[in-house]
Amino acid sequence: xxxxxxxxxxxxxxxxxxxxxxxxxxxxxxxxxxxxxxxxxxxxxxxxxxxxxxxxxxxxxxxxxxxxxxxxxxxxxxxxxxxxxxxxxxxxxxxxxxxxxxxxxxxxxxxxxxxxxxxxxxxxxxxxxxxxxxxxxxxxxxxxxxxxxxxxxxxxxxxxxxxxxxxxxxxxxxxxxxxxxxxxxxxxxxxxxxxxxxxxxxxxxxxxxxxxxxxxxxxxxxxxxxxxxxxxxxxxxxxxxxxxxxxxxxxxxxxxxxxxxxxxxxxxxxxxxxxxxxxxxxxxxxxxxxxxxxxxxxxxxxxxxxxxxxxxxxxxxxxxxxxxxxxx
Numbered sequence: 001x002x003x004x005x006x007x008x009x010x011x012x013x014x015x016x017x018x019x020x021x022x023x024x025x026x027x028x029x030x031x032x033x034x035x036x037x038x039x040x041x042x043x044x045x046x047x048x049x050x051x052x053x054x055x056x057x058x059x060x061x062x063x064x065x066x067x068x069x070x071x072x073x074x075x076x077x078x079x080x081x082x083x084x085x086x087x088x089x090x091x092x093x094x095x096x097x098x099x100x101x102x103x104x105x106x107x108x109x110x111x112x113x114x115x116x117x118x119x120x121x122x123x124x125x126x127x128x129x130x131x132x133x134x135x136x137x138x139x140x141x142x143x144x145x146x147x148x149x150x151x152x153x154x155x156x157x158x159x160x161x162x163x164x165x166x167x168x169x170x171x172x173x174x175x176x177x178x179x180x181x182x183x184x185x186x187x188x189x190x191x192x193x194x195x196x197x198x199x200x201x202x203x204x205x206x207x208x209x210x211x212x213x214x215x216x217x218x219x220x221x222x223x224x225x226x227x228x229x230x231x232x233x234x235x236x237x238x239x240x241x242x243x244x245x246x247x248x249x250x251x252x253x254x255x256x257x258x259x260x261x262x263x264x265x266x267x268x269x270x271x272x273x274x275x276x277x278x279x280x281x282x283x284x285x286x287x288x289x290x291x292x293x294x295x296x297x298x299x300x301x302x303x304x305x306x307x308x309x310x311x312x313x314x315x316x317x318x319x320x321x322x323x324x325x326x327x328x
Contacts (some may be wrong), residue, residue, distance in 0.1 A: 002137065004141065004311040004314070005314065007062060007135065007137045007138050007141065008311075008314060008315050008318050009318075010135055010137075010138075011134045011135040011137075011138040011315075012318055012319065012322055014135065015042070015071075015134065015319075016042060016324065018132075018133055019035070019039060019042065019133060020040055021055050022035055022055045022312065023058050024074055029084070029085060029088055029273060030088070030269060030270055030271050031054065032085055032164055033085055033088050033092065033270070034129055034130055034269075034270070035086060035090060035107060035128060035130075037089070037109070038056075038126065038130060038133060039052075039108045039204055040102055040110060040111055041101075041111055041123060041126070041319055041320070041323070042319065042323055042324065043111075043323060043324060044323045044324065045110075046108045046109070046110040047094055047108060047109050047110070048107055048108045049079075049082050049083070049086065049108070049149070052082055052085070052229045053078055053079070053082055056081070056082065056149050056175070057076070057078045067209070070081070070084070074150065084100050085250055086104065086106070086109075087101070088273050089104045089109060090104050090105075091273065092104075092270060094183045095295060096122070096295060096298070098116075098118070098119075099119060099121075099122055099124060099295075099298050100119070100122065101115050101119035101120070101122050104229035105154035109183060111320070111323075114317060115320070116296060117241075117304050117308070118301070118304075119303075120306045120313060120316050120317075121149075121298060121301060121307070122266065122294070122298065123316040123319065123320075124145075124149070124280035124310070124312045124313060124315070124316050125146075125149070125268040125294045125297065125298070126268070126294075127142060127233050127270045127272070127312065127315060127316070127319075128142045128143070128145070128146040128149075128312070129234065129267070129268040129294065131143065131234050131235060138315070141311060141312070142234065142312055142315075143169075143232075143234045144168075144169035144170070144312045145169075145311065145312045146232055146234050146266075146268055147166065147168050147169045147170075147172065147211050147212065147232045148166075148307065148310065149171065149297060149301070149307055149310070150211070150230065150232050150266040150292070150297060151164065151166055151212055151213060151294075152216055152300075152301060152306035152307050153266070153292065153297045153301055154212060154220070154228075154230065154266075154300075155306070156300045156301070156302045156303070157292075157300050158214055158228075159216075161216060162212040162214050162215065162216050163187070163216075164212065164213075164215055164225075165184070165187075165212065165213050165214070165216060166211070166212055167180065167184070167210050167211055167212060167213055168206075168207045168210075168211035168212070168232070169211075171207070174201075174215075175205075176202060176203065176204055176205050176207055176239055177197075177200050177201075177204040177207070177208055178197050178198060178200055178202070178204075180205075180207070181197050181200075181208070181252075182194075183250050184213065185251075185252055186251070188215060188223050188227070189221045189222065190223045190252045190253060190254060190256075191252070191253040191256055192251060192252055192253075193250060193251055193252070193253065196250045196251050197251055208244075208247055208248070208251075209231065209244030209245050209246070209247045209248065210229045210230065210231060210244070210248055211230055211231055211232040211266075212226040212228075212230035212232070212266075213228065213229055213230065214229070214230065215227040222257060223259065224259050225259065226256040226259075226262065227254070227259070227261040227262065228262050228290075229245040229248055229259065229261045229262070229263055229264065230245075230264040230265075231244055231245050231263070231264060231265055231266070232266045232267075233265060233266070233267045234267070234268055241265070242263065245261075246261050246263075251272070262290055263288065263289050263290070264289070264290045264291070264292070265289050265290070265291045265292070266291075266292045266296055267291070267292070267293055267294075267296070268293075268295065269293055269294060270293060270294040270295060271293045271294075272293065272295065287322050289301055291315070
């Protein structure tokens with residue numbers, strides 16, 4: 001089995017090829033802005049708008065093949081789209097403030113010459129939000145470590161009187177899924193549906209749709225309290241991931257005590273765009289969902305010791321150390 005360091009090396013050998021052109025079929029602007037940031041991270045040189053025109057638009061290379069009027073229309077539209085992306089990047093720069101690891105101006109983007117801990121954390125979350133840029137083994141590691149980052153963030157978001165437990169990577173519960181759910185039900189003092197739980201395969205050991213759970217436990221032990229079912233979503237399909245915690249309603253009778261849990265979504269994506277906050281949130285979080293994106297998670301990391309030992313910080317360092325002068 002490869003070490004984490006070997007997994008990182010293998011992945012970085014291929015990342016330049018994977019990012020040489022924009023082949024993400026998702027047209028959301030925050031994905032494209034991430035792509036721009038990743039290229040700026042990988043390149044020692046300042047990158048300009050034309051560098052991204054060539055990667056976002058196939059037609060850019062073939063403008064000369066179009067009639068002059070059509071060529072001008074295509075050119076204006078493409079320039080406008082890239083300008084809009086740089087407007088979003090500049091807004092990120094303002095929104096994240098000192099946390100932001102890039103220098104963005106009207107025409108270009110460049111990685112800052114040296115990064116502090118929080119700026120490096122931004123690179124880690126940027127990597128987690130773009131898993132397909134890396135090799136499979138590293139994707140799994142990044143997803144697991146994002147769960148731990150979210151765990152640390154939630155520990156600061158909630159008062160010390162709240163219990164916060166891991167159900168996914170590094171679970172606080174042992175055994176197979178059946179045992180984990182029954183043990184959790186006992187901790188919550190929530191009635192469990194043994195028939196539903198015993199229908200889960202004995203060999204299963206995954207969390208079944210919830211990565212973290214948090215609750216306030218009163219002295220009386222009754223689960224008429226605030227309960228958070230937290231799903232960590234690194235992949236593209238955050239909307240579908242939000243429905244997975246609903247499976248817990250079949251395993252636990254939450255409503256017996258007249259209190260539904262709060263379904264919570266944590267994502268390393270940076271989804272907020274200036275003057276489009278409501279629209280952007282609705283694209284990642286369905287009704288009644290509490291969400292935490294890249295900025296909110298960073299805002300909650302008050303104790304860096306909680307995450308400083310994660311291997312993904314070595315990944316961020318390697319990405320920076322192995323930057324190249326020209327990204328072909």
